[in-house]
Amino acid sequence: MAGHSDLGRFLRRCRADLTPEAAGIAAATQGRRVRGLRREEVALLAGVSVDYYTRLEQGRHTSPSAAVVDALARVFRLDAAARAHLADLARPARRGSQQMPAQRVRPAMHQLIASMTEHPALILGRRTDVLASNALARALLTDWTLLPPRHRNYIRWVFLDPGARDAFPDWPTVAADVVGTLRLYAGRHPDDPRLGELVGELSIKSPEFRTWWNGRHVHERTHGTKRMNHPAVGPITLRYEALALPGDPDQTLFVYATDPGSPSHDNLRLLGSLTARTRTAPGRAASTPSPRTHEAPGASTTGPADSP
Structure with missing residues (x-):
């Protein structure tokens, strides 16, 4: 019933966030204790009946129809990503967690x-694992190859590496969106045991992650x-x-670009020149200029994030 418990939590958050005014209800303020909608509303x-909707929120109904899902998405004014997430949560629950096979990036994609x-x-896989990246991406963000394989994860870097907070002037927006991306993945793969480990670690180590994970924001990049x-x-x-x-x-392959002739374009070209110069300097190992700090650097390995 884990999937339908997630469905109930998502519905409760949607209901709490939608005001009667936004839903087009002329609400009487007398006796109303919360800003959100009531179940009967x-x-x-x-x-649908109040009893039926109550059972959905409580996880006691196992198979809401597509028509009901569409109606609830309309009531809560969900965007395309949140609507897809609601449909994922409403699917019949699978039995138990399943170990997923390790992901591999094809040699042609590396090239x-x-x-x-x-x-x-860079190429991101399940749970925003960083499966592959080119030299300029590592210079721009962080050198994933210096991290232990299980730490090569984009959302983990965003929340646990102090360098990520310095990298993004809009860090709260970037971080909240990547939480929404992970939530979208969680709806599609609720039985992924590594997902539970990642969410548990981030919830313990990051108060911001814990707060946003308890929300309902869904984001598809x-x-x-x-x-x-x-x-x-x-x-x-950068545009991506x-x-x-x-x-x-x-x-998913992520490719970043800048506007030609802009200061950003010049700065990215300069970063590329510095990266190439550092990589080809005699007597020096390949690296990136001004590497950002890491929470726990490990041996330099190049295997995918799902490697043991």
């Missing part, structure tokens, strides 16, 4: 992102803009595109 707007010398690029401040070259504003890899389930 949600049931009325969705066209592709390595050839992108002017564009940072398809494209957007990020502002960064790099210690070696200064501010950089997220490309799902159809032949590799749960793998």
Whole structure:
């Protein structure tokens, strides 16, 4: 019943966040103790009985129909990502946790992102695990190859590495969105045991993660803009595109670019030059300029994040 317990929690959060005014209800203020909707109000707007909706919130109903899911998404005014998450939570629960096979990036994809010398690029897998990255991405963000395999995870870096807070002037927005991305994954893969380990670790070590994870924000990264401040070259504003890899389930290629002729473009080119110079300096191991701090650096390995 874990999946439907998650469904109930999500519905309660949606109901608490939606005011009667936003839902188009002329609410009487007398006797109303909370700002959100009452169960009977949600049931009325969705066209279901109060008992039926109560059972959904309590996890006692196991198979809400697609029509009910659509009606609730309409009532709560969910965007496309949150609507998809609601549909995932409403699927029949699977039995027990299942160990997932390790993810591998195809050699051709490694070669592709390595050839992108002017564009940072990385491939994220399940739970935002960093499966592969090119030299410019490691210089821009952090050198994942210096971390133990199980620590090569984007959301873990965002919350537990002090360098990530310095990297993003809009860190709270970036961090909240990546929590929403992880929540979207959790709805699709509720039986992933590694997900539970990651959420548990972040909940213990980060009060911000714990607060946002208890919310309902869902976010799907398809494209957007990020502002960064790099210690070696200064501010950089990047546009990114997220490309799902159809032949590799749960793998997404992220490619970053800057506007030609902009200061950000010049700063990214400078970072690329510094990176190339550092990598080719005689007598020095390949590295990135001005590496950001890590919580727990380990031996330099290059295996994927799911490696044991």
